[in-house]
Amino acid sequence: MSTFKEWVAAETEHTIETVEVAEGEPAAESVDAPMPKANRGLLSQPKAVWAVFFACIIAFMGLGLVDPILVAIGHQLQATPSQVSLLFTSYNAVMALAMLVTGMISSRLGIKWTLLSGIVIIAVFSGLGGLSNNIWALVGLRGGWGLGNALFVATALAAIVSLSKGGTAKAIxxxxxxxxLGISVGPLLGGWLGSMSWRGPFFGVAALMVIAFIGLIVLMPGAKKQQGAPRVKSSIKDPFLALKHRSLLVFGIGAALYNFGFFTLLAFAPFVMGLDEHGIGYVFLGWGLLLAVTSVFTAPYLQKWFGTVKAMCAMLTLFALVLAAMGIWTSTQWVTIVCVIIAGALLGNNNTLITTAVMNSAPVERATASAAYSFLRFIGGAIAPFFAGKLAEWFNPSVPFFVGAAFVMLSVVFIALNHAHVKHVDDAYAGH
Structure with a gap:
């Protein structure tokens, strides 16, 4: 969202089924089910839906919010690019581990209290981040932010679906x-607040999360009392058992490799663009807008025309070429700016494609498949930012982009070599 959009869509889609059963509510209707004419107003939603909607926007701002202030943080806290990039490493490392327990937690706490717990954690850790005075404290607090985000987004879609009018399709x-909106506005808000102080984005998120908390606690109804419905509880062992399926393992490893390129772009590109906080914010606003638009509107057509796996490999190949171009013309400002923005379109398409592939890859519950896949994927996202900064320090600023491109191409080769194990995802998609 912004970068974990594919995980969020996958994780939360099944959470609708699991958590609502746990709370004694009816399971969500099929996305493809016809909508009653009386319920077709997309914007005619209860206040509780808009409260969750607003909180979702803020939560998804977290991915790109720190991008415009990475350089400023480095200057103010006297930190190297590799040290500053640990803000992404700690965030993604905690997200990876949290993927193993968010389903287990949400199936016990229920939708409302899982959402509120995530909001509180985000507010506390982002606020403390704004008060920190050294890079290592900030890195640790950013990890806490990642934990809160994991808890929140794991149940956000379930909340919107269970509260909205018009059916599951419109809720999605x-x-x-x-x-x-969150992925797009995050860098813009980060640049605006960051131009005043690098602490601004952290305090801004904390303040907005307080508003979101108040909105949810007042407007969102509590869980319905149990009416004999069984409480579905997931286990921490389930994601590991799911990785025995070769297809799911292939996509997980492929995503870990591809994330080396993704987070090289996200965490290191701001250091070579030569822009201030406002400028970086506008560049990543363009990146986020293209990511959002393509993931919703163009990816389904690519999937229909070329097939999921072929279209995904094509998008990743083009992304590798974009990273290679950034490596060749690192010192040419306009090239790096254009490449970052173009990459948003490629990544947006890939996000939707790989989500579909993972969800159709193995005969396991969707929440379990998502947890297993995202655990591997976020490990790649945790290693890549620090590694990119170190490569620049050891060699030169072009090397991280070339290495990122190599890892992305390696993911394409790996998926292609295992095509026999993953080609069935297109048959599953055609059957929907």
Whole structure:
């Protein structure tokens, strides 16, 4: 969202089924089910839906919010690029580990209290981040932010679906809109607040989360009392057992490799663009807008025309070429700016494609498949930012982009070599 959009869509789609059963509510209707004419107003939603919608936007801002202030943080706290990039490493490392327990937690706490717990954690750690005075404290607090985000987004879609009018399909459109707005606005807000102080974005998120908390606690109804419905509880062992399926393992490893390129772009590009906080914010606003638009509107057509796996490999190949171009013309400002923005379109398409592939890859529950896949994927996202900064320090600023491109191409080769194990995802998609 912004970068974990594919995980969020996958994780939360099944959470609708698991958590609502746990709370004694009816399971969500099929996305493809016809909508009653009386319920077709997309914007005619209860206040509780808009409260969750607003909180979703803020939560998804977290991915790109720190991008415009990375350089400023380095200057103010006297930190190297590799040290500053640890803000992404700690965030993603905690997200990876949290993926193993968010399903287990949400199936016990229920939708409302999982959402509120995530909001509180985000507010506390982002606020403390704004008060910190050294890079290592900030890195640790950013990890806490990642934990809160994991808890929140794991149940956000379930909340919107269970509260909205008009059916599941329209609820998902609202959720996708929240993702797009959050991923797009995050860098812009980060640049605006960061131009005053690098601490601004951290305090801004904390303040907005307090508002979101108040909105949810007042407007969102509590869980319905149990009426004999069984409480579905997931286990921490389930994601590991799911990785025995070769297809799911292939996509997980492929995503870990591809994330080396993704987070090289996200965490290191701000250091070579030569822009201030406002400028970096506008560049990543363009990146986020293209990511959001393509993930919703163009990816389904690519999937239909070329097939999921072929289209995904094509997008990743083009992304590798974009990273290679950034490596060749690192010192040419306009090239790096254009490449970052173009990459948003490629990544947006890939996000939707790989989500579909993972969800159709193995005969396991969707929440379990998502947890297993995202655990591997975020490990790649945790290693890549620090590694990119170190490569620049050891060699020169071009090397991280070339290495990122190599890892992305390696993911394409790996998926292609295992095509026999993953080609069935297109058959599953055609059957929907």
């Amino acid at each position: 459109i609202l959720y996708e809109a929240a993702i797009g």
